[in-house]
Amino acid sequence: MSDTTVTPEITAPSVPLLPLRDLIPYGLFVAVIATLLLYFVGAEEGATSVFPGMTLHEWVHDARHLLGFPCH
Ligand SMILES: [Zn+2]
Numbered sequence: 001m002s003d004t005t006v007t008p009e010i011t012a013p014s015v016p017l018l019p020l021r022d023l024i025p026y027g028l029f030v031a032v033i034a035t036l037l038l039y040f041v042g043a044e045e046g047a048t049s050v051f052p053g054m055t056l057h058e059w060v061h062d063a064r065h066l067l068g069f070p071c072h
Helices: 020-042 055-059 061-066
Strands: none
Touching: 020 061, 055 061
């Protein structure tokens, strides 16, 4: 009987490295979408309104209050 234990060899998975330059289009896309969301939640009302009426404002009303934007 032997007292040795056998440890299985574990190899580290290879992680692909991406240059930051390849992430620029995705970063720009996320920035544009985030800016649009921030505008529609925070400023789409009254004089800064793009769409007339209160429909869009009512859709994002709860998010507006949740994020602390002034409303009414
Ligand atoms: Zn409100």
